[in-house]
Amino acid sequence: MNILLKSATIVDKTNSKLHLKKRDILILNGTIEEISTSIKPAGNIKTLKLKNLHVSAGWFDSSVSFGEPGYEERETIKNGITVAARSGYTDIVLNPNTYPLPDSSGAIVFLKNAAKEHPTKLHPLGTLTVLSEGNDLAELYDMQNSGAVGFYDFKRSIANSNLLKIALQYSQDFKGLVCSFPMDKQIMSKGIVNEGISSTRVGLKGIPALAEELQIARDLFILEYTGGCLHIPTISTGKSVRLIGEAKRKGLNISCSVAVHNLLFSDDVLDSFDSNYKVLPPLRTKKDISALIKGLKEGIIDFVTSDHTPIDIEEKRIEFDNAAYGTIGLENAFGILNELFDTETAVTLLSKGRERFGLSPVTIKKGSLANLTLFNPESEFIYTKKHCNSTSKNSMFFGEKMKGKIYGIIANNQIIV
The missing domain is CATH 3.20.20.140 (Metal-dependent hydrolases)
Known part of the structure; x- marks a missing residue:
């Protein structure tokens, strides 16, 4: 999986150099290849640009x-x-x-x-x-x-x-x-x-x-x-x-x-x-x-x-x-x-x-396996059954206001968005 995340705000309190910084993130074969202010895509690389994209471990x-x-x-x-x-x-x-x-x-x-x-x-x-x-x-x-x-x-x-x-x-x-x-x-x-x-x-x-x-x-x-x-x-x-x-x-x-x-x-x-x-x-x-x-x-x-x-x-x-x-x-x-x-x-x-x-911690840095969550923290909506993807619908959260939209994840050399 090769993908370029454009203008992603990184949320990572463990890394003061990147925390809350907006960066492009290049992922090649499931590994973070580069993190920079601007990366130009080259070759067979999918570019992903989402509204107010935030990325965390x-x-x-x-x-x-x-x-x-x-x-x-x-x-x-x-x-x-x-x-x-x-x-x-x-x-x-x-x-x-x-x-x-x-x-x-x-x-x-x-x-x-x-x-x-x-x-x-x-x-x-x-x-x-x-x-x-x-x-x-x-x-x-x-x-x-x-x-x-x-x-x-x-x-x-x-x-x-x-x-x-x-x-x-x-x-x-x-x-x-x-x-x-x-x-x-x-x-x-x-x-x-x-x-x-x-x-x-x-x-x-x-x-x-x-x-x-x-x-x-x-x-x-x-x-x-x-x-x-x-x-x-x-x-x-x-x-x-x-x-x-x-x-x-x-x-x-x-x-x-x-x-x-x-x-x-x-x-x-x-x-x-x-x-x-x-x-x-x-x-x-x-x-x-x-x-x-x-x-x-x-x-x-x-x-x-x-x-x-x-x-x-x-x-x-x-x-x-x-x-x-x-x-x-x-x-x-x-x-x-x-x-x-x-x-x-x-x-x-x-x-x-x-x-x-007993599991290994996740880091966002060059050379690490991409294990990322993609989200928009500002989007707001009321959670209803149409948002529920579970087979069972036994939720006490129906009708509650949710703050934030999940775009998906990049992990195990796969992407779900």
Whole structure:
């Protein structure tokens, strides 16, 4: 692939010489050949000039679900990867949320092979335990050797404290990343939304913030005892931020993420009884949202995820109590973050996280493989179903204003625009 990007504003805080500078970028055979104020095309080179074109290091999402294998009607790997590419992502971490679950090296190989020809790279997580049942550790070492970037029983908490201890101890030998969903099932009980004024008003059973915070406190105590690498996905409360901040100040090897919808919506939206607002962890209070945003600014929360979770219409268009958890969000993360923060911060948040999952960082410089996201940060529009390329349409973002247009990506010697 040979292409010349004309008049692209480079957004890269790690490179002061190029950051916010407008440059031409020449890419030959998938490698950045030249970056200059003006480059004249020569030979068989496609020139790409787009309105208010901005370029950054390719974006990364640490929590994405599709459906294949087992739930192809929700989202196939092929369509999901295409949606990710059109949303600006050059790398995604795929959750173990399929049937059968990826709890063996063969399952990891299948997922890697299913996505290897696409521009967006898919990095699968293996389950932490066999069948995600929380009883016995899965084939962690073999799965990592086959390409798994971490281990996670998706949206299932590790109830057995000793199992988490053993997982953290065992995985140190091969620098494996253990992921622990922050939810105490006993305290959660039959709750489905945030416990508070809104849950009382609408008559839905609540999940106390304590259910998340108690699990995190336990996990951090175990991590302090064992050592190892622990990642806590999608935290949602202010106290969770404080607990993780204290652990980081102690020097524990801990990271965490937040779902983009938990930065935008509070539990006030539950008055509509729209099941697209049913997510796990649940939407919390405005006070929690402020604490989460502050945690991002202070670097306590490491990165933002779309927590993209396609769900069949049959599992969403039913009573709120019985509806499945989850919302899609790949296409919305930038538009929301670009509204909540300035563009530089939004891009930084979307570019972070690779190293935590053992992946190489991305740089924009001569001689580097082109791994770029192309976008216009100023374009504004209202997100509707006509903008949704996912097979499933379970989005809580319909009707919301998005700031910024994604043109596409250049990665893996391919271009999607």
